Amino acid sequence: MRPDMNSRSLNKDSIKRYFDIQVPVTACNLRCDYCYISHHHHESAEIKPLKYSNSHIRKALSRERLGGTCLLNLCGSGETLLPLYVVDLTRELLEEGHYVMLVTNGLSTKRFKELVKQIPADLQKHLMLKISFHFMELKSKELFEKFFANIRLIEDSDISFTVELTPSDDEIPYIDEIKELCLKNLGALCHITVARDNTKPEIPILSALSRDEYISVWGQFDSPLFDFKMQIFGEPRKEECYNGLWGGYINLETGSISQCYGLRPARIFDNLSAPIDFCPVVKCKKAQCYNGHSWLTFGMIPELATPTHLEMRDRITLDGRHWVGEEMRRFLSHKLSENNEMLSSKGKWTALMRNRSNQAVYTVRRLVDYIVNGEWSVLRSKFQNFVKK
Ligand code: SF4
Numbered sequence: 001m002r003p004d005m006n007s008r009s010l011n012k013d014s015i016k017r018y019f020d021i022q023v024p025v026t027a028c029n030l031r032c033d034y035c036y037i038s039h040h041h042h043e044s045a046e047i048k049p050l051k052y053s054n055s056h057i058r059k060a061l062s063r064e065r066l067g068g069t070c071l072l073n074l075c076g077s078g079e080t081l082l083p084l085y086v087v088d089l090t091r092e093l094l095e096e097g098h099y100v101m102l103v104t105n106g107l108s109t110k111r112f113k114e115l116v117k118q119i120p121a122d123l124q125k126h127l128m129l130k131i132s133f134h135f136m137e138l139k140s141k142e143l144f145e146k147f148f149a150n151i152r153l154i155e156d157s158d159i160s161f162t163v164e165l166t167p168s169d170d171e172i173p174y175i176d177e178i179k180e181l182c183l184k185n186l187g188a189l190c191h192i193t194v195a196r197d198n199t200k201p202e203i204p205i206l207s208a209l210s211r212d213e214y215i216s217v218w219g220q221f222d223s224p225l226f227d228f229k230m231q232i233f234g235e236p237r238k239e240e241c242y243n244g245l246w247g248g249y250i251n252l253e254t255g256s257i258s259q260c261y262g263l264r265p266a267r268i269f270d271n272l273s274a275p276i277d278f279c280p281v282v283k284c285k286k287a288q289c290y291n292g293h294s295w296l297t298f299g300m301i302p303e304l305a306t307p308t309h310l311e312m313r314d315r316i317t318l319d320g321r322h323w324v325g326e327e328m329r330r331f332l333s334h335k336l337s338e339n340n341e342m343l344s345s346k347g348k349w350t351a352l353m354r355n356r357s358n359q360a361v362y363t364v365r366r367l368v369d370y371i372v373n374g375e376w377s378v379l380r381s382k383f384q385n386f387v388k389k
Pocket residue numbers: 237241242243260261281284285286288289290292295296300
Protein backbone atom coordinates (compact mmCIF):
# COMPACT_ATOMS: atom_id res chain seq x y z
CA MET A 1 0.00 0.00 0.00
CA ARG A 2 2.49 2.56 -1.19
CA PRO A 3 1.39 6.14 -1.68
CA ASP A 4 0.16 6.61 -5.21
CA MET A 5 1.21 9.76 -7.00
CA ASN A 6 -1.39 9.85 -9.73
CA SER A 7 -2.54 13.22 -10.97
CA ARG A 8 -5.66 13.20 -8.78
CA SER A 9 -3.61 12.69 -5.61
CA LEU A 10 -1.36 15.58 -6.60
CA ASN A 11 -4.24 18.04 -6.67
CA LYS A 12 -2.80 20.62 -4.29
CA ASP A 13 -6.18 21.89 -3.17
CA SER A 14 -7.62 18.66 -1.94
CA ILE A 15 -6.69 16.50 1.05
CA LYS A 16 -4.82 13.24 0.41
CA ARG A 17 -4.10 12.26 4.02
CA TYR A 18 -4.66 13.64 7.52
CA PHE A 19 -2.03 13.26 10.24
CA ASP A 20 -2.12 14.13 13.91
CA ILE A 21 1.45 15.06 14.86
CA GLN A 22 2.69 14.90 18.45
CA VAL A 23 5.11 17.71 19.34
CA PRO A 24 7.36 16.68 22.28
CA VAL A 25 6.46 19.40 24.76
CA THR A 26 4.83 18.76 28.13
CA ALA A 27 5.61 22.20 29.58
CA CYS A 28 2.77 24.71 29.72
CA ASN A 29 2.23 28.29 30.83
CA LEU A 30 -1.21 27.46 32.29
CA ARG A 31 -2.49 25.01 34.92
CA CYS A 32 -6.02 24.12 33.92
CA ASP A 33 -7.89 21.78 36.29
CA TYR A 34 -9.15 19.61 33.46
CA CYS A 35 -5.79 19.25 31.69
CA TYR A 36 -5.09 15.65 30.73
CA ILE A 37 -1.33 15.87 31.13
CA SER A 38 0.62 18.90 32.19
CA HIS A 39 -0.67 19.76 35.63
CA HIS A 40 -0.59 16.14 36.79
CA HIS A 41 3.11 15.93 36.04
CA HIS A 42 4.69 19.28 36.84
CA GLU A 43 7.95 17.59 37.61
CA SER A 44 8.22 16.10 34.11
CA ALA A 45 7.12 19.24 32.26
CA GLU A 46 9.71 19.91 29.60
CA ILE A 47 10.41 21.04 26.06
CA LYS A 48 12.40 18.27 24.47
CA PRO A 49 14.82 19.19 21.70
CA LEU A 50 14.11 17.49 18.39
CA LYS A 51 16.47 14.75 17.31
CA TYR A 52 15.72 15.55 13.67
CA SER A 53 16.19 18.95 12.04
CA ASN A 54 13.20 20.79 10.58
CA SER A 55 14.48 20.27 7.03
CA HIS A 56 14.89 16.54 7.74
CA ILE A 57 11.31 16.35 9.04
CA ARG A 58 10.13 18.16 5.91
CA LYS A 59 11.84 15.55 3.73
CA ALA A 60 10.44 12.72 5.87
CA LEU A 61 6.96 14.18 5.38
CA SER A 62 7.34 15.36 1.80
CA ARG A 63 4.28 15.46 -0.43
CA GLU A 64 5.89 12.84 -2.60
CA ARG A 65 6.42 10.46 0.33
CA LEU A 66 2.95 11.07 1.81
CA GLY A 67 1.24 10.75 -1.57
CA GLY A 68 0.01 14.32 -2.00
CA THR A 69 -1.12 17.39 -0.08
CA CYS A 70 -1.90 16.53 3.51
CA LEU A 71 -3.35 18.25 6.52
CA LEU A 72 -0.91 18.14 9.43
CA ASN A 73 -2.22 18.86 12.93
CA LEU A 74 0.64 19.80 15.27
CA CYS A 75 -0.19 19.41 18.94
CA GLY A 76 1.92 19.15 22.10
CA SER A 77 0.90 17.55 25.36
CA GLY A 78 1.71 20.97 26.88
CA GLU A 79 1.64 24.27 24.94
CA THR A 80 2.55 23.54 21.32
CA LEU A 81 4.06 26.97 20.63
CA LEU A 82 6.64 26.90 23.43
CA PRO A 83 9.45 25.14 21.52
CA LEU A 84 11.69 27.54 19.57
CA TYR A 85 11.60 25.38 16.43
CA VAL A 86 7.80 25.37 15.96
CA VAL A 87 7.46 28.43 13.71
CA ASP A 88 10.30 27.39 11.42
CA LEU A 89 8.99 23.82 11.22
CA THR A 90 5.51 25.13 10.38
CA ARG A 91 6.98 27.26 7.57
CA GLU A 92 8.91 24.25 6.20
CA LEU A 93 5.78 22.09 6.14
CA LEU A 94 3.75 24.86 4.48
CA GLU A 95 6.49 25.41 1.89
CA GLU A 96 6.37 21.69 1.18
CA GLY A 97 2.76 22.28 0.08
CA HIS A 98 0.86 20.89 3.07
CA TYR A 99 -1.86 22.57 5.11
CA VAL A 100 -1.05 22.92 8.81
CA MET A 101 -3.06 23.34 12.00
CA LEU A 102 -1.43 24.39 15.28
CA VAL A 103 -3.13 23.79 18.62
CA THR A 104 -2.38 26.58 21.11
CA ASN A 105 -3.66 28.25 24.27
CA GLY A 106 -3.25 31.60 22.51
CA LEU A 107 -0.89 33.18 25.03
CA SER A 108 2.46 33.27 23.29
CA THR A 109 2.49 36.78 21.79
CA LYS A 110 6.08 36.25 20.67
CA ARG A 111 5.24 33.15 18.66
CA PHE A 112 2.08 34.72 17.21
CA LYS A 113 4.18 37.65 16.00
CA GLU A 114 6.78 35.26 14.55
CA LEU A 115 4.07 33.33 12.67
CA VAL A 116 2.71 36.54 11.16
CA LYS A 117 6.18 37.91 10.30
CA GLN A 118 8.07 34.83 9.21
CA ILE A 119 5.41 33.03 7.18
CA PRO A 120 4.67 34.60 3.78
CA ALA A 121 1.06 35.68 3.19
CA ASP A 122 0.35 33.04 0.51
CA LEU A 123 1.44 30.31 2.94
CA GLN A 124 -0.49 31.85 5.84
CA LYS A 125 -3.63 30.98 3.86
CA HIS A 126 -2.85 27.29 4.48
CA LEU A 127 -2.35 27.66 8.22
CA MET A 128 -4.95 27.59 10.98
CA LEU A 129 -4.52 28.15 14.71
CA LYS A 130 -6.79 26.05 16.90
CA ILE A 131 -6.98 28.25 19.95
CA SER A 132 -8.17 26.83 23.26
CA PHE A 133 -10.03 29.30 25.43
CA HIS A 134 -9.11 28.36 29.00
CA PHE A 135 -11.54 30.75 30.63
CA MET A 136 -10.93 30.03 34.34
CA GLU A 137 -7.15 30.26 34.04
CA LEU A 138 -7.30 33.43 31.95
CA LYS A 139 -9.72 34.96 34.44
CA SER A 140 -7.68 34.10 37.53
CA LYS A 141 -4.44 35.29 35.91
CA GLU A 142 -6.05 38.38 34.33
CA LEU A 143 -4.99 37.37 30.84
CA PHE A 144 -8.11 38.14 28.79
CA GLU A 145 -6.61 41.26 27.26
CA LYS A 146 -3.44 39.49 26.15
CA PHE A 147 -5.40 36.51 24.82
CA PHE A 148 -7.77 38.53 22.65
CA ALA A 149 -5.01 40.92 21.51
CA ASN A 150 -3.07 37.88 20.25
CA ILE A 151 -6.12 36.66 18.36
CA ARG A 152 -6.47 40.10 16.77
CA LEU A 153 -2.89 39.75 15.49
CA ILE A 154 -3.97 36.59 13.71
CA GLU A 155 -7.25 38.08 12.49
CA ASP A 156 -5.28 40.87 10.83
CA SER A 157 -3.13 38.34 8.95
CA ASP A 158 -4.02 35.65 6.39
CA ILE A 159 -3.86 32.91 9.01
CA SER A 160 -7.17 31.22 9.90
CA PHE A 161 -8.21 30.60 13.45
CA THR A 162 -10.83 28.90 15.52
CA VAL A 163 -11.54 29.24 19.24
CA GLU A 164 -12.89 26.47 21.44
CA LEU A 165 -13.70 26.35 25.13
CA THR A 166 -13.15 23.18 27.16
CA PRO A 167 -16.25 23.17 29.33
CA SER A 168 -15.86 22.60 33.05
CA ASP A 169 -18.43 22.71 35.83
CA ASP A 170 -16.55 25.64 37.41
CA GLU A 171 -17.32 27.74 34.34
CA ILE A 172 -21.09 27.29 34.45
CA PRO A 173 -21.76 30.39 36.64
CA TYR A 174 -19.75 32.45 34.14
CA ILE A 175 -21.52 31.38 30.93
CA ASP A 176 -23.03 34.83 30.32
CA GLU A 177 -19.61 36.43 30.80
CA ILE A 178 -18.02 33.90 28.41
CA LYS A 179 -20.61 34.64 25.75
CA GLU A 180 -20.22 38.39 26.17
CA LEU A 181 -16.42 38.20 25.93
CA CYS A 182 -16.63 36.08 22.77
CA LEU A 183 -19.18 38.26 21.01
CA LYS A 184 -17.25 41.40 21.88
CA ASN A 185 -13.78 40.11 20.95
CA LEU A 186 -14.37 37.35 18.41
CA GLY A 187 -17.61 38.50 16.79
CA ALA A 188 -19.15 35.08 17.45
CA LEU A 189 -19.56 32.53 20.23
CA CYS A 190 -16.64 30.19 20.78
CA HIS A 191 -16.96 26.54 19.88
CA ILE A 192 -17.33 24.04 22.71
CA THR A 193 -15.39 20.80 23.00
CA VAL A 194 -16.04 17.96 25.47
CA ALA A 195 -13.81 17.39 28.50
CA ARG A 196 -13.05 13.74 29.17
CA ASP A 197 -11.79 11.97 32.26
CA ASN A 198 -8.78 10.01 31.05
CA THR A 199 -8.13 8.51 34.49
CA LYS A 200 -11.09 6.12 34.13
CA PRO A 201 -11.01 3.17 31.71
CA GLU A 202 -14.37 4.02 30.14
CA ILE A 203 -13.19 7.67 29.62
CA PRO A 204 -16.42 9.41 30.72
CA ILE A 205 -17.30 13.10 30.36
CA LEU A 206 -15.43 15.12 33.00
CA SER A 207 -18.45 16.64 34.77
CA ALA A 208 -20.77 16.07 37.70
CA LEU A 209 -23.72 16.80 35.37
CA SER A 210 -25.78 14.06 33.75
CA ARG A 211 -25.35 13.73 29.99
CA ASP A 212 -28.68 15.48 29.37
CA GLU A 213 -27.81 18.34 31.73
CA TYR A 214 -24.37 18.67 30.11
CA ILE A 215 -25.98 18.92 26.65
CA SER A 216 -28.53 21.43 27.85
CA VAL A 217 -25.90 23.66 29.53
CA TRP A 218 -23.22 23.63 26.84
CA GLY A 219 -25.52 23.16 23.86
CA GLN A 220 -26.62 26.80 24.25
CA PHE A 221 -23.43 27.85 22.39
CA ASP A 222 -24.82 26.28 19.18
CA SER A 223 -21.45 24.77 18.41
CA PRO A 224 -21.44 22.07 15.70
CA LEU A 225 -18.16 20.85 17.26
CA PHE A 226 -19.94 20.16 20.56
CA ASP A 227 -22.98 18.63 18.85
CA PHE A 228 -20.86 16.20 16.83
CA LYS A 229 -18.57 15.31 19.75
CA MET A 230 -21.60 14.52 21.90
CA GLN A 231 -23.12 12.47 19.08
CA ILE A 232 -20.10 10.15 18.95
CA PHE A 233 -18.99 10.35 22.61
CA GLY A 234 -18.81 6.97 24.34
CA GLU A 235 -19.60 5.05 21.13
CA PRO A 236 -17.16 2.36 20.04
CA ARG A 237 -16.88 2.40 16.23
CA LYS A 238 -18.08 -0.78 14.62
CA GLU A 239 -17.57 0.37 11.02
CA GLU A 240 -14.36 -0.15 9.05
CA CYS A 241 -11.80 2.57 9.69
CA TYR A 242 -9.23 3.66 7.08
CA ASN A 243 -6.91 5.36 9.56
CA GLY A 244 -3.39 4.10 8.96
CA LEU A 245 -4.01 4.15 5.20
CA TRP A 246 -5.54 7.61 4.78
CA GLY A 247 -3.59 9.16 7.64
CA GLY A 248 -2.22 8.35 11.06
CA TYR A 249 -0.49 9.54 14.16
CA ILE A 250 3.12 10.77 13.93
CA ASN A 251 5.47 11.30 16.87
CA LEU A 252 8.10 13.98 16.13
CA GLU A 253 10.30 12.87 19.00
CA THR A 254 10.67 9.24 17.95
CA GLY A 255 10.14 9.84 14.22
CA SER A 256 7.53 7.11 14.11
CA ILE A 257 4.05 6.62 12.71
CA SER A 258 1.12 4.63 14.12
CA GLN A 259 -2.21 3.83 12.52
CA CYS A 260 -3.98 5.62 15.40
CA TYR A 261 -3.29 6.50 19.04
CA GLY A 262 -1.54 3.84 21.13
CA LEU A 263 -0.98 1.45 18.24
CA ARG A 264 2.28 -0.15 17.09
CA PRO A 265 4.74 2.58 15.99
CA ALA A 266 7.00 2.20 12.93
CA ARG A 267 10.02 4.44 12.40
CA ILE A 268 9.79 6.62 9.29
CA PHE A 269 12.36 9.39 9.88
CA ASP A 270 15.57 7.31 9.63
CA ASN A 271 15.55 6.06 6.06
CA LEU A 272 13.94 8.74 3.92
CA SER A 273 14.08 6.71 0.73
CA ALA A 274 12.07 3.87 2.27
CA PRO A 275 8.37 4.03 1.39
CA ILE A 276 5.94 4.37 4.29
CA ASP A 277 3.87 1.28 4.83
CA PHE A 278 0.33 2.68 5.00
CA CYS A 279 -2.07 0.00 6.19
CA PRO A 280 -5.57 0.63 7.56
CA VAL A 281 -6.73 -0.29 11.08
CA VAL A 282 -10.02 -1.63 9.63
CA LYS A 283 -11.32 -2.88 13.02
CA CYS A 284 -11.09 -0.28 15.79
CA LYS A 285 -10.64 -1.71 19.28
CA LYS A 286 -10.91 1.57 21.17
CA ALA A 287 -13.74 2.34 23.60
CA GLN A 288 -14.55 5.44 21.56
CA CYS A 289 -13.14 7.66 18.82
CA TYR A 290 -12.44 10.60 21.13
CA ASN A 291 -10.85 12.74 18.44
CA GLY A 292 -13.51 11.75 15.94
CA HIS A 293 -14.32 15.41 15.36
CA SER A 294 -11.11 15.32 13.28
CA TRP A 295 -10.65 11.71 12.11
CA LEU A 296 -14.29 11.10 11.34
CA THR A 297 -15.19 14.47 9.84
CA PHE A 298 -12.43 13.98 7.27
CA GLY A 299 -14.02 10.63 6.52
CA MET A 300 -11.70 7.98 8.03
CA ILE A 301 -14.86 5.87 8.19
CA PRO A 302 -16.23 6.59 4.73
CA GLU A 303 -19.59 4.90 5.32
CA LEU A 304 -20.31 7.19 8.30
CA ALA A 305 -22.18 10.36 7.38
CA THR A 306 -20.63 13.30 9.25
CA PRO A 307 -20.44 17.07 8.95
CA THR A 308 -17.30 18.46 7.28
CA HIS A 309 -14.31 19.48 9.38
CA LEU A 310 -14.95 23.07 8.32
CA GLU A 311 -18.22 22.96 10.27
CA MET A 312 -16.22 21.98 13.38
CA ARG A 313 -14.04 25.07 13.05
CA ASP A 314 -15.52 28.07 11.29
CA ARG A 315 -17.81 30.75 12.70
CA ILE A 316 -19.30 33.68 10.83
CA THR A 317 -19.05 36.88 12.85
CA LEU A 318 -21.88 39.34 13.45
CA ASP A 319 -20.50 41.51 10.61
CA GLY A 320 -20.19 38.60 8.18
CA ARG A 321 -16.48 37.66 8.42
CA HIS A 322 -15.26 34.07 8.64
CA TRP A 323 -12.77 32.86 11.25
CA VAL A 324 -11.47 30.43 8.62
CA GLY A 325 -10.08 31.98 5.44
CA GLU A 326 -11.33 31.11 1.97
CA GLU A 327 -8.57 28.68 0.89
CA MET A 328 -8.62 26.89 4.21
CA ARG A 329 -12.44 26.73 4.06
CA ARG A 330 -12.24 25.02 0.70
CA PHE A 331 -9.60 22.56 1.91
CA LEU A 332 -11.46 21.64 5.11
CA SER A 333 -14.64 20.94 3.16
CA HIS A 334 -13.15 17.92 1.41
CA LYS A 335 -13.34 14.27 2.43
CA LEU A 336 -10.46 11.80 2.16
CA SER A 337 -12.49 9.45 -0.02
CA GLU A 338 -12.32 12.03 -2.85
CA ASN A 339 -8.58 11.37 -3.28
CA ASN A 340 -8.30 7.76 -2.16
CA GLU A 341 -9.58 4.42 -3.35
CA MET A 342 -11.87 2.25 -1.25
CA LEU A 343 -10.54 -1.22 -0.42
CA SER A 344 -12.11 -4.41 -1.72
CA SER A 345 -13.16 -7.11 0.78
CA LYS A 346 -9.94 -8.91 -0.05
CA GLY A 347 -7.90 -5.75 0.57
CA LYS A 348 -9.51 -5.29 4.00
CA TRP A 349 -8.92 -8.94 4.91
CA THR A 350 -5.27 -8.66 3.83
CA ALA A 351 -4.87 -5.52 5.98
CA LEU A 352 -6.35 -7.30 8.99
CA MET A 353 -3.96 -10.23 8.57
CA ARG A 354 -0.99 -7.87 8.23
CA ASN A 355 -2.05 -5.97 11.33
CA ARG A 356 -2.21 -9.20 13.29
CA SER A 357 1.20 -10.46 12.20
CA ASN A 358 2.86 -7.02 12.61
CA GLN A 359 1.42 -6.74 16.13
CA ALA A 360 2.62 -10.24 17.04
CA VAL A 361 6.16 -9.49 15.84
CA TYR A 362 6.12 -6.16 17.68
CA THR A 363 4.91 -7.74 20.94
CA VAL A 364 7.61 -10.43 20.83
CA ARG A 365 10.29 -7.79 20.15
CA ARG A 366 9.08 -5.69 23.11
CA LEU A 367 9.14 -8.72 25.41
CA VAL A 368 12.67 -9.60 24.34
CA ASP A 369 13.72 -5.97 24.98
CA TYR A 370 12.23 -6.04 28.49
CA ILE A 371 14.03 -9.31 29.27
CA VAL A 372 17.37 -8.15 27.85
CA ASN A 373 17.11 -4.87 29.80
CA GLY A 374 15.96 -6.62 32.99
CA GLU A 375 12.72 -4.59 33.18
CA TRP A 376 10.93 -7.18 35.33
CA SER A 377 8.40 -4.79 36.91
CA VAL A 378 7.17 -3.71 33.44
CA LEU A 379 6.94 -7.35 32.39
CA ARG A 380 5.00 -8.24 35.55
CA SER A 381 2.44 -5.44 35.00
CA LYS A 382 2.05 -6.37 31.30
CA PHE A 383 1.43 -9.97 32.31
CA GLN A 384 -1.12 -8.93 34.97
CA ASN A 385 -2.95 -6.75 32.41
CA PHE A 386 -2.98 -9.65 29.96
CA VAL A 387 -4.44 -12.02 32.58
CA LYS A 388 -7.11 -9.41 33.52
CA LYS A 389 -8.18 -9.11 29.86
S1 SF4 B 1 -12.34 4.76 14.73
FE1 SF4 B 1 -11.27 6.54 15.55
S2 SF4 B 1 -10.11 5.76 17.31
FE2 SF4 B 1 -10.71 4.00 16.06
S3 SF4 B 1 -8.95 3.63 14.71
FE3 SF4 B 1 -10.43 4.93 13.61
S4 SF4 B 1 -9.74 7.01 13.98
FE4 SF4 B 1 -8.74 5.72 15.53
